[in-house]
Amino acid sequence: MSSASDREQAEAHLRAAGLKVTVPRIAVLDAVTGHGHLDADAVHARVASDHPSVSLQSVYNVLGDLSAVGLLRRIAPAGSPALYESRIGDNHHHVVCTRCHAVEDIDCVIGEPPCLIPADTGGFAIHTAEVTFWGLCGDCRRAVADLERLAPADAG
Amino acid sequence: MSSASDREQAEAHLRAAGLKVTVPRIAVLDAVTGHGHLDADAVHARVASDHPSVSLQSVYNVLGDLSAVGLLRRIAPAGSPALYESRIGDNHHHVVCTRCHAVEDIDCVIGEPPCLIPADTGGFAIHTAEVTFWGLCGDCRRAVADLERLAPADAG
DNA sequence: CGGGTTGTTTTGAGTGATTCAAAACAACTG
DNA sequence: CAGTTGTTTTGAATCACTCAAAACAACCCG
Numbered sequence: 138m139s140s141a142s143d144r145e146q147a148e149a150h151l152r153a154a155g156l157k158v159t160v161p162r163i164a165v166l167d168a169v170t171g172h173g174h175l176d177a178d179a180v181h182a183r184v185a186s187d188h189p190s191v192s193l194q195s196v197y198n199v200l201g202d203l204s205a206v207g208l209l210r211r212i213a214p215a216g217s218p219a220l221y222e223s224r225i226g227d228n229h230h231h232v233v234c235t236r237c238h239a240v241e242d243i244d245c246v247i248g249e250p251p252c253l254i255p256a257d258t259g260g261f262a263i264h265t266a267e268v269t270f271w272g273l274c275g276d277c278r279r280a281v282a283d284l285e286r287l288a289p290a291d292a293g
Numbered sequence: 294m295s296s297a298s299d300r301e302q303a304e305a306h307l308r309a310a311g312l313k314v315t316v317p318r319i320a321v322l323d324a325v326t327g328h329g330h331l332d333a334d335a336v337h338a339r340v341a342s343d344h345p346s347v348s349l350q351s352v353y354n355v356l357g358d359l360s361a362v363g364l365l366r367r368i369a370p371a372g373s374p375a376l377y378e379s380r381i382g383d384n385h386h387h388v389v390c391t392r393c394h395a396v397e398d399i400d401c402v403i404g405e406p407p408c409l410i411p412a413d414t415g416g417f418a419i420h421t422a423e424v425t426f427w428g429l430c431g432d433c434r435r436a437v438a439d440l441e442r443l444a445p446a447d448a449g
Numbered sequence: 450c451g452g453g454t455t456g457t458t459t460t461g462a463g464t465g466a467t468t469c470a471a472a473a474c475a476a477c478t479g
Numbered sequence: 480c481a482g483t484t485g486t487t488t489t490g491a492a493t494c495a496c497t498c499a500a501a502a503c504a505a506c507c508c509g
Contacts, residue, residue, distance in 0.1 A: 157456060157505050177495080195458050197496070202457095215369035218495055232417045241415040259397040261388045263428035272419035313476050313485060333466080351487050353467070358486095374466060451509095458503070467494085474487070479480100 143167070154206035161191045165199040166223070169209055174220040174231075174240040214240065214269055230268040236277035243270055299323070310362035317347045321355045322379070325365055330376040330387075330396040370396065370425055386424040392433035399426055 147166045148158045156162065161184070168183035169175055175183070181196040200221055203209040213219045214233045220240060230243045273281065303322045304314045312318065317340070324339035325331055331339070337352040356377050359365040369375045370389045376396060386399045429437065 159457065159505070161458070190459090192459055194460080194497090198458070211371075213369075213371035215367070215375070219371070232415055232419060234417065235420075241417065243415060244413065257400065258426075258428070259388055259399060260431040261390065261397065261426070261428040262434050263388060263426045264391075265427040267425045267427065269423045269425070270414075270417070270419045271421040271423065272414070272417040275416040278418050315476070315486065317487070346488090348488055350468090350489080354487070452507105454505105454507085456503105456505080458501105460499100460501080462498085464497075465495095467492105469492075470490095472487105472489085474485105476483105476485080478483080 143170075150208055154208060156202060156206065160188060161195045161199050162203070164188050164191060165196060165203065166208065169221050170223040172223075174212065174222050176218040176220050178218075180221065212240075212267075212269075214238070230270065232270040232272055232274075234274040234277055235271050236273055236281070239274045239276075241274075243268075299326075306364055310364060312358060312362065316344060317351045317355050318359070320344050320347060321352060321359065322364065325377050326379040328379075330368065330378050332374040332376055334374075336377065368396075368423075368425075370394070384422075386426065388426040388428055388430075390430035390433055391427050392429055392437070395430045395432075397430075399424075 144163060144167075147163050150166075151158050151162055164184040164187060165180055168180050172183070177193065177196055177200060180200065181191070181193045184191050184196060200209065200211070200219075204211040204221065207225060209221045209223060210225045211219055211221055212231060214231065217233070217238050217240075222242075224242065232241050232243050233239070300319060300323075303319050306322075307314050307318055320340045320343060321336055324336050328339070333349065333353055333356060336356065337347070337349045340347050340352060356365065356367070356375075360367040360377065363381060365377045365379060366381050367375055367377055368387060370387070373389070373394050373396075378398075380398065388397050388399050389395070
């Protein structure tokens with residue numbers, strides 16, 4: 138799913154960030170782009186299918202570097218390993234399923250960050266606000282409903 | 294700092310949650326209550342000073358149980374081990390220092406959760422919204438300012 | 450186009466936080 | 480007070496990730 142121009146864009150981004158253009162970096166960018174929220178292992182798996190010689194360590198290095206320069210975004214919901222996504226530059230948030238840890242993007246109802254300015258910053262110089270919603274994804278909702286039909290919580 | 298009535302309250306809470314009243318549980322509740330945001334090790338250290346026989350594993354068990362029934366709240370900012378706090382029942386949020394990982398409580402400017410209703414829930418049944426602010430705490434702000442005076446980022 | 454420098458990647462090992470499992474034990478029930 | 484059931488302990492194992500040194504490749508320059 139990667140065209141020549143994708144690759145050229147990736148190269149340009151890397152150079153703009155002062156990073157050398159290397160096989161692992163291009164491969165990681167390509168693996169993450171448009172594939173939702175992937176952990177290091179999943180990225181490695183995708184990368185390895187095209188470039189088996191790229192090590193998991195390199196994937197960790199690259200993911201760290203790319204996140205540091207802003208070419209990827211890293212999220213780390215409680216209970217999940219770090220996840221990486223290519224959707225950057227907007228300030229979207231995430232829903233995480235409390236049951237299966239599936240992650241989806243969420244746009245806040247309020248485009249601008251209004252609730253992202255706290256009443257009292259406690260002496261901190263705040264530069265980022267991160268919102269994580271927790272809930273049940275569609276599949277798990279159905280699964281839970283089925284379970285409760287079989288074993289009701291209370292016999293009212 | 295724990296009175297007899299504190300202890301009785303703790304016992305009542307445990308019983309109400311259907312949990313047996315045990316030394317480790319009372320000790321953990323006592324250790325966390327009113328002491329900010331503690332990780333499992335810190336809780337264990339506090340517990341151990343009064344009850345040296347309580348193992349770190351038990352502390353993990355107890356913290357997990359108490360969080361599960363809502364007697365403690367667990368937060369897990371990226372890059373930090375899980376932290377536990379006794380302030381429950383209100384929907385406050387947290388600031389985390391990006392440099393030293395210090396954590397403080399934050400009250401949202403908007404008391405009710407308004408931005409906590411996303412535009413499109415992506416099929417999820419959302420039950421919680423968690424806001425984490427990232428920034429520099431006072432100490433780290435000063436430290437960074439000092440560093441930049443010594444080694445300016447650009448020689449403009 | 451080829452050599453040198455510097456940044457990257459690989460290899461291999463190590464760590465910290467947390468979880469798992471089984472046996473010893475203690476709290477609550479009657 | 481004995482039995483049952485839930486907890487805690489002990490000990491080991493796992494997962495995600497980091498560290499360090501050596502091999503290597505990208506880019507700059509002539």
